[in-house]
Amino acid sequence: MVNKVNSACDMCTHFNAKGLKKLGVNTNNYDFVVALAGNPNTGKSTVFNALTGLRQHTGNWPGKTVVRAEGAFEYNSKKFKLIDLPGTYSLLSTSQDEEVARNFILFGKPDVTVIVVDASRLERNLNLVLQILEITDKAVLCLNLMDEAKRNNIKIDIRTLARDLGIPVVPTSARYSQGISDLIHTINEVANGEIICKPHQIKNVPKNIETAVRTLSTEIKKQFPTIPNSRWIAFRLLEGDTHIVDALKTGELV
Amino acid sequence: MSKNSIENIIALSSDLRWKIGDDFHDGLAEGIYADASEIANGSISIDNETPRFRLDSKIDKIVTSKTWGFPIMFLILGVILWLTIIGANYPSSMLANLLLDNIHPVLKSFATNIGMPWWLDGFLIDGVYLAVAWVIAVMLPPMAIFFPMFTLLEDFGYLPRVAFNLDYMFKKSGAHGKQALTMSMGFGCNAAGVVATRIIDSPRERLIAIITNNFSLCNGRWPTQILIATIFIGAVVPASFSAFASLSAVIGVAILGLFFMFFTSWALTKTVLKGEVSTFNLELPPYRPPRFWKTVYTSLIDRTIIVLWRAILFAAPAGAVIWLISNIYIGNESVATWTINSLDGFGFLLGMNGVILLAYIVAIPANEIVIPTILMLTVMASGIVGGAGAGVMFELDSVTATGDILRAGGWTLLTAINLMLFSLLHNPCSTTIYTIYKETKSAKWTTVASILPVIMGFVITFLVTQIWRLF
Numbered sequence: 001m002v003n004k005v006n007s008a009c010d011m012c013t014h015f016n017a018k019g020l021k022k023l024g025v026n027t028n029n030y031d032f033v034v035a036l037a038g039n040p041n042t043g044k045s046t047v048f049n050a051l052t053g054l055r056q057h058t059g060n061w062p063g064k065t066v067v068r069a070e071g072a073f074e075y076n077s078k079k080f081k082l083i084d085l086p087g088t089y090s091l092l093s094t095s096q097d098e099e100v101a102r103n104f105i106l107f108g109k110p111d112v113t114v115i116v117v118d119a120s121r122l123e124r125n126l127n128l129v130l131q132i133l134e135i136t137d138k139a140v141l142c143l144n145l146m147d148e149a150k151r152n153n154i155k156i157d158i159r160t161l162a163r164d165l166g167i168p169v170v171p172t173s174a175r176y177s178q179g180i181s182d183l184i185h186t187i188n189e190v191a192n193g194e195i196i197c198k199p200h201q202i203k204n205v206p207k208n209i210e211t212a213v214r215t216l217s218t219e220i221k222k223q224f225p226t227i228p229n230s231r232w233i234a235f236r237l238l239e240g241d242t243h244i245v246d247a248l249k250t251g252e253l254v
Numbered sequence: 255m256s257k258n259s260i261e262n263i264i265a266l267s268s269d270l271r272w273k274i275g276d277d278f279h280d281g282l283a284e285g286i287y288a289d290a291s292e293i294a295n296g297s298i299s300i301d302n303e304t305p306r307f308r309l310d311s312k313i314d315k316i317v318t319s320k321t322w323g324f325p326i327m328f329l330i331l332g333v334i335l336w337l338t339i340i341g342a343n344y345p346s347s348m349l350a351n352l353l354l355d356n357i358h359p360v361l362k363s364f365a366t367n368i369g370m371p372w373w374l375d376g377f378l379i380d381g382v383y384l385a386v387a388w389v390i391a392v393m394l395p396p397m398a399i400f401f402p403m404f405t406l407l408e409d410f411g412y413l414p415r416v417a418f419n420l421d422y423m424f425k426k427s428g429a430h431g432k433q434a435l436t437m438s439m440g441f442g443c444n445a446a447g448v449v450a451t452r453i454i455d456s457p458r459e460r461l462i463a464i465i466t467n468n469f470s471l472c473n474g475r476w477p478t479q480i481l482i483a484t485i486f487i488g489a490v491v492p493a494s495f496s497a498f499a500s501l502s503a504v505i506g507v508a509i510l511g512l513f514f515m516f517f518t519s520w521a522l523t524k525t526v527l528k529g530e531v532s533t534f535n536l537e538l539p540p541y542r543p544p545r546f547w548k549t550v551y552t553s554l555i556d557r558t559i560i561v562l563w564r565a566i567l568f569a570a571p572a573g574a575v576i577w578l579i580s581n582i583y584i585g586n587e588s589v590a591t592w593t594i595n596s597l598d599g600f601g602f603l604l605g606m607n608g609v610i611l612l613a614y615i616v617a618i619p620a621n622e623i624v625i626p627t628i629l630m631l632t633v634m635a636s637g638i639v640g641g642a643g644a645g646v647m648f649e650l651d652s653v654t655a656t657g658d659i660l661r662a663g664g665w666t667l668l669t670a671i672n673l674m675l676f677s678l679l680h681n682p683c684s685t686t687i688y689t690i691y692k693e694t695k696s697a698k699w700t701t702v703a704s705i706l707p708v709i710m711g712f713v714i715t716f717l718v719t720q721i722w723r724l725f
Binding site: 041092123127129153161200206215216219220223235237239245 | 539
């Protein structure tokens with residue numbers, strides 16, 4: 001399945017130096033792993049299809065994807081394996097679909113996590129975004145459903161949002177294939193380390209909790225200097241998450 | 255990494271947890287929300303100059319209202335079924351004409367010309383080919399109409415509204431409101447519906463959703479319902495009402511399925527699966543105008559072709575099995591005749607016959623092939639001469655001919671009604687059973703989910719038959 005995208009933007013050399021190849025389900029020998037996360041019904045599967053050329057069924061209802069789907073694309077001769085995670089509102093609870101998503105971001109250690117959000121419901125979606133940013137520092141915000149936001153007269157200042165979150169923000173309308181080439185370009189830059197993210201850390205935590213988190217995360221960093229997300233692990237340990245305790249013991253997190 | 259240092263961290267964490275107390279989860283959640291709201295306020299502006307016309311909420315007010323919610327639901331389902339029943343006739347007879355009247359004789363004469371032995375010719379062309387051709391002719395057109403329409407409705411965003419309407423009833427029956435969504439998935443495919451129950455967090459409610467998903471009529475059963483209703487229910491009313499009568503019967507069976515779903519959920523929560531109902535937020539997504547051609551294309555590829563392929567895949571061996579059991583003799587009787595005769599008595603009690611029961615055994619791999627199997631067995635058992643011998647499917651050129659065969663096989667209105675009921679209430683197909691096992695990892699619950707509907711089917715058809723015969 002080799003489909004070239006062919007709108008004016010996609011042909012532009014800036015976006016398409018050596019071309020995009022949609023590779024469908026052919027996920028062998030990849031250079032980078034990209035995870036697609038986000039709230040239910042924000043169009044993750046549509047973005048997935050737009051990137052891979054697959055036609056995974058998309059339905060307008062929350063909870064459509066309960067197992068993860070995999071696909072691939074090639075950009076500038078680098079192969080990207082893409083994983084469409086089940087939609088979740090948060091990573092703090094324990095239903096099975098949320099666990100699939102959380103475990104993958106935490107243990108699968110994707111090279112880039114693309115967080116797909118509904119631009120017309122940004123504030124609600126940020127809840128998950130902020131949690132993911134505690135786990136990984138290689139992320140791209142895909143501000144999807146821009147067409148709907150526009151219809152509802154919602155304007156979003158992309159630059160301010162990107163600065164506040166500390167990660168690149170790409171507006172898209174995946175249903176109409178708008179912004180996809182920009183998204184691919186950004187994913188590529190984050191994967192190659194051309195863009196260094198400085199993700200936002202949750203600030204408004206009550207003081208006693210913040211102190212505890214800091215103490216614990218300092219201790220974790222001391223013992224495991226390579227661990228990238230000591231704060232998130234501290235959060236989970238304080239919550240009493242036995243999964244994380246086990247993962248620490250088996251060394252899966254390092 | 256030393257084991258000690260990890261123990262240290264864990265000890266420190268439980269120490270700190272005691273100090274913080276119970277507020278940790280809420281404190282963290284509030285912190286996240288506060289951050290989210292700060293960030294959102296910093297970059298979002300809403301242009302209020304033009305008044306926002308909230309079409310979404312206007313539509314929602316009507317389609318989820320207490321008065322109109324249910325009638326609209328049934329009306330939409332009715333329109334879709336009506337278009338399917340009316341629209342499928344013409345392409346169906348065209349395909350039957352092509353595959354059965356034109357290609358089949360060509361294949362037969364080709365086989366004779368190359369000197370194929372009679373048993374191989376019978377096995378391949380009269381068994382496998384005819385079964386496959388029948389499935390394509392009779393099932394492809396309704397599926398190609400029904401699925402795209404259903405998918406358009408799904409993409410538009412209507413299904414969550416159905417869930418919203420039914421949520422209250424699920425809660426009343428002690429099940430999880432999200433079961434309304436997995437039920438909707440079941441209307442497509444029960445195996446998919448069972449996998450979809452992963453969105454339910456509580457194991458108890460998830461198990462209920464898995465066990466009762468089979469009461470959603472699936473892809474493989476809609477065509478059976480539509481066909482039998484068209485032939486038998488449509489025939490008892492004046493011709494101008496027949497489409498209406500048949501679609502009402504089909505909707506009736508679907509609603510009955512819902513009733514059994516609620517009833518079984520309720521019965522399970524009162525007996526073996528007691529527990530509290532958990533609450534959840536059901537998000538009503540905005541309506542999105544479906545991308546018409548894309549949706550039609552995807553649903554044809556995703557659903558129609560896949561279901562059809564599955565039907566063919568299973569119909570071919572089933573056709574072969576039927577041909578075999580009709581042509582292998584024990585004494586004077588073929589295996590099929592012997593089985594049908596021994597099942598006939600039990601079948602009579604249920605207002606059906608041995609053919610139907612045997613067909614349901616042969617068709618365990620896929621619901622899609624129940625009707626073709628019944629037809630082939632009927633032709634064989636009733637000794638209608640189709641020209642080609644035992645176990646060979648009669649050459650059908652239309653729905654009418656199907657009806658003629660079934661009537662010749664001794665079918666009455668009662669048989670049709672019971673078949674429709676039994677099609678709703680019988681064991682899940684083997685794929686679904688396997689999926690249930692994979693999801694529950696429990697032989698016990700898989701058995702319950704497989705046996706329970708059959709028992710209910712026996713009881714209901716028995717009662718209907720006995721009451722019918724009283725009058």
